[in-house]
Amino acid sequence: MKPIKISEAVVRRLPIYLRYLNELSLSNIQTVSSQDLGEKLDLNPAQIRKDLAYFGEFGRKGVGYNVDYLIEKIRQILKLDKTMNVALVGTGNLGRALCNYNMYIKDNMKIVAVFDADMSKAGTSINHLQVQPMQELAETVRKLDIAVGIITVPAGEAQNVADRFVSAGIRGLLNFAPVVLKAAPGVRIHNADFTAELLSLAYYMDDQNEEQEEGDAEQ
Amino acid sequence: MKPIKISEAVVRRLPIYLRYLNELSLSNIQTVSSQDLGEKLDLNPAQIRKDLAYFGEFGRKGVGYNVDYLIEKIRQILKLDKTMNVALVGTGNLGRALCNYNMYIKDNMKIVAVFDADMSKAGTSINHLQVQPMQELAETVRKLDIAVGIITVPAGEAQNVADRFVSAGIRGLLNFAPVVLKAAPGVRIHNADFTAELLSLAYYMDDQNEEQEEGDAEQ
DNA sequence: TAGATTGTTAATCGATTAACAATC
DNA sequence: TAGATTGTTAATCGATTAACAATC
Structure with missing residues (x-):
C-alpha cells in the first residue's frame, strides 16, 4: 500500500518524540507544536513535521x-x-539491570524469559523471572511468541547466542556485546554498545587550549 | 593545523575498527585490508579507507x-x-554494572569515582570504589582530573546531575537516562539510550505475512 | 612483472533544512 | 480577520560509494 521507504533515522527519532509526549501528557498538556518539540529535543521543527508526515496528517494547521x-x-x-x-x-x-528496568508499563515491551549458559544460575530468579538454561531457549521462544532477543553476554559468546535466537525464529536483536553480529536478512539487529559511545566521546575531549581553536559547534 | 572537519559518523566508527583490530592482534594477525575489515564489520571498504585517510596514510598500497x-x-x-x-x-x-565493566585494561578509560544522591549508599563500595555523596562531586572532579561523566540516574534527575557535572568542569557526558539533556556548548553529550533502541526495533517487527512484501533489505 | 590494495577524486545517494501555500 | 502552524516541495548539505591512478 505504502511504497514510501521510511528511513532508519526517522524511525530512530520516533521513540524520542514518544518519550517527551508522554511527559507532556502526564503534565496535562494537550497541544504541542513542532517548534516546542524541536526546542525541547534539540531538533529542527521542519524535520519533526516531516518525520510525522511520513505516517499521516496528525497535526492541525x-x-x-x-x-x-x-x-x-x-x-x-x-x-x-x-x-x-x-x-x-x-x-x-x-x-540483571535490564530485567529490573521494566519498560512494560508504558511501552508494552516485556521481558518474559531469561536465560544463562551457566547451568548453576538456572532456577535462580530475577525480578520474578526464573532463569532458564539455554537448552530451553528455542521452545520458550516459540511457546511465548517472543519476537525480540536481548543479548548481554560477553563478546565471545554473542554471535553464538545470536545464532540460537535466529534459529529459534526471533526477528529482532538488541545487542549489548561489543561485536558486530551477523544474522540472516530479515533479522533486524540494533546495537546498544556503550563502550563505543564512551570511546568516541574521548575524541572530543581536547585539552583546554585546543578547545579554543575548535570552538563550540555541534553536539 | 588541520582545518578538515571530521564528521561525527567517522569518529563513531573508529572504536568499531579498534575493537576488531584488537581481536586480530590477539590472534597474531599482522596485516589487514579494508576489504577484510569491511566484510567483518559490515561496512564498505571504501568508507573504511576514507575514514582512516582523514587522519593520515596508515596503509601500504x-x-x-x-x-x-x-x-x-x-x-x-x-x-x-x-x-x-x-x-x-x-x-x-x-x-553498578558499568562500574564492574572495567574498560581500563584495554581502553584507558577508568571509572575513578562513583556518586549517589542517596546518602545511605555513601561509603558502600562497588568494585573497590567507595560511593561518595553528591556534595563531593565538584571537588573530586577537580582533584582527580576527571574529564567525562556517566549518568545512570532516573530520567527526572538526569538534567540536574548533568548541570552539576558541567559546573564541576566536566567536558563530556555519557547519558543513560531516557531524556534529552541540555548543556553549555563545548560539553559533548553522547547518549546510550537502549530504551530508544529497543522501541525502534519494534517498528521492524512486522507480522510474518507483511514481511514478504517488505523483503529482506537493510540491517 | 602481475596482482593487490591503498589514497583520493568524482558521482551518487540520502538526509536535513528552508520556504511557503494552505488552512485552522 | 490576523496570527500561527502544519504539510510539502525545493534547495542545501553531508555522507556513502564507485572508480581509478599510484604504488607496494
Whole structure:
C-alpha cells in the first residue's frame, strides 16, 4: 500500500518524540507544536513535521499536534499498541539491570524469559523471572511468541547466542556485546554498545587550549 | 593545523575498527585490508579507507594495514593513549554494572569515582570504589582530573546531575537516562539510550505475512 | 612483472533544512 | 480577520560509494 521507504533515522527519532509526549501528557498538556518539540529535543521543527508526515496528517494547521492523539499514533506506528514479548540471554550485572528496568508499563515491551549458559544460575530468579538454561531457549521462544532477543553476554559468546535466537525464529536483536553480529536478512539487529559511545566521546575531549581553536559547534 | 572537519559518523566508527583490530592482534594477525575489515564489520571498504585517510596514510598500497600500527594510530586519534578518568553518578543496577565493566585494561578509560544522591549508599563500595555523596562531586572532579561523566540516574534527575557535572568542569557526558539533556556548548553529550533502541526495533517487527512484501533489505 | 590494495577524486545517494501555500 | 502552524516541495548539505591512478 505504502511504497514510501521510511528511513532508519526517522524511525530512530520516533521513540524520542514518544518519550517527551508522554511527559507532556502526564503534565496535562494537550497541544504541542513542532517548534516546542524541536526546542525541547534539540531538533529542527521542519524535520519533526516531516518525520510525522511520513505516517499521516496528525497535526492541525495553526494549532499544532494533540498530545494524546500523537502518542496513540506513534505507538501504533512503532507497533507498541500490543505487548511485545522479549527474551534476554546473559544474567551478568547488565542483564540483571535490564530485567529490573521494566519498560512494560508504558511501552508494552516485556521481558518474559531469561536465560544463562551457566547451568548453576538456572532456577535462580530475577525480578520474578526464573532463569532458564539455554537448552530451553528455542521452545520458550516459540511457546511465548517472543519476537525480540536481548543479548548481554560477553563478546565471545554473542554471535553464538545470536545464532540460537535466529534459529529459534526471533526477528529482532538488541545487542549489548561489543561485536558486530551477523544474522540472516530479515533479522533486524540494533546495537546498544556503550563502550563505543564512551570511546568516541574521548575524541572530543581536547585539552583546554585546543578547545579554543575548535570552538563550540555541534553536539 | 588541520582545518578538515571530521564528521561525527567517522569518529563513531573508529572504536568499531579498534575493537576488531584488537581481536586480530590477539590472534597474531599482522596485516589487514579494508576489504577484510569491511566484510567483518559490515561496512564498505571504501568508507573504511576514507575514514582512516582523514587522519593520515596508515596503509601500504598493495599490502594493507599493519594491525598493530593501526591500533596505535587509532588510539592516538581517540586520545586513548593516556588514561582518561571518568566519574559515574547513580549506583542502581545499571550504574553498578558499568562500574564492574572495567574498560581500563584495554581502553584507558577508568571509572575513578562513583556518586549517589542517596546518602545511605555513601561509603558502600562497588568494585573497590567507595560511593561518595553528591556534595563531593565538584571537588573530586577537580582533584582527580576527571574529564567525562556517566549518568545512570532516573530520567527526572538526569538534567540536574548533568548541570552539576558541567559546573564541576566536566567536558563530556555519557547519558543513560531516557531524556534529552541540555548543556553549555563545548560539553559533548553522547547518549546510550537502549530504551530508544529497543522501541525502534519494534517498528521492524512486522507480522510474518507483511514481511514478504517488505523483503529482506537493510540491517 | 602481475596482482593487490591503498589514497583520493568524482558521482551518487540520502538526509536535513528552508520556504511557503494552505488552512485552522 | 490576523496570527500561527502544519504539510510539502525545493534547495542545501553531508555522507556513502564507485572508480581509478599510484604504488607496494
